[in-house]
Amino acid sequence: xxxxxxxxxxxxxxxxxxxxxxxxxxxxxxxxxxxxxxxxxxxxxxxxxxxxxxxxxxxxxxxxxxxxxxxxxxxxxxxxxxxxxxxxxxxxxxxxxxxxxxxxxxxxxxxxxxxx
Amino acid sequence: xxxxxxxxxxxxxxxxxxxxxxxxxxxxxxxxxxxxxxxxxxxxxxxxxxxxxxxxxxxxxxxxxxxxxxxxxxxxxxxxxxxxxxxxxxxxxxxxxxxxxxxxxxxxxxx
Numbered sequence: 001x002x003x004x005x006x007x008x009x010x011x012x013x014x015x016x017x018x019x020x021x022x023x024x025x026x027x028x029x030x031x032x033x034x035x036x037x038x039x040x041x042x043x044x045x046x047x048x049x050x051x052x053x054x055x056x057x058x059x060x061x062x063x064x065x066x067x068x069x070x071x072x073x074x075x076x077x078x079x080x081x082x083x084x085x086x087x088x089x090x091x092x093x094x095x096x097x098x099x100x101x102x103x104x105x106x107x108x109x110x111x112x113x114x115x116x
Numbered sequence: 117x118x119x120x121x122x123x124x125x126x127x128x129x130x131x132x133x134x135x136x137x138x139x140x141x142x143x144x145x146x147x148x149x150x151x152x153x154x155x156x157x158x159x160x161x162x163x164x165x166x167x168x169x170x171x172x173x174x175x176x177x178x179x180x181x182x183x184x185x186x187x188x189x190x191x192x193x194x195x196x197x198x199x200x201x202x203x204x205x206x207x208x209x210x211x212x213x214x215x216x217x218x219x220x221x222x223x224x225x226x227x
Contacts, residue, residue, distance in 0.1 A: 004159070042218055
């Protein structure tokens, strides 16, 4: 049971290049999320997917697109990378358990992206 | 809107010292509250939670009490260890199931 996995771990891009960050979870969770972490700003939600086939914008969606490929996988795409997108990106998943009063989000190890 | 404010770091302590990291929140209603911990080079892990007023969350010697009157959820530990060195995030779950995080507080514990 690997939990939430992310690839790659590190990436360096030049301004204008594109790339896709991959995320997969093996916990059969319906909800998945993409965050970015910047110094002094905590984690900010980029996009989320409440269930397979649905995606919604979070707090900072500009410059990103997402695809919920299936229940397991949720990818984040940068079409034309900019230096302002230099950050650490985290994927997470969650599920409401029957009778629970909260849902716990489980995080991947992160992707450190530098845009030159 | 919903928000979480936590004390700036870094917090630097000697081993076995008492730890407090302050967290206050602004929210509609009574959201669930969480502390997450991020060890160097890793993702976030849930440390503890409280889902209603006066609940006390606890784990690994850490505690936090949901104080409705002061809208606070301060993290405490009686005796920190070097292995507790990490970044700690306070968060609330809003009514659309999204987590709102504070900015994080780095804790450094020296032997």
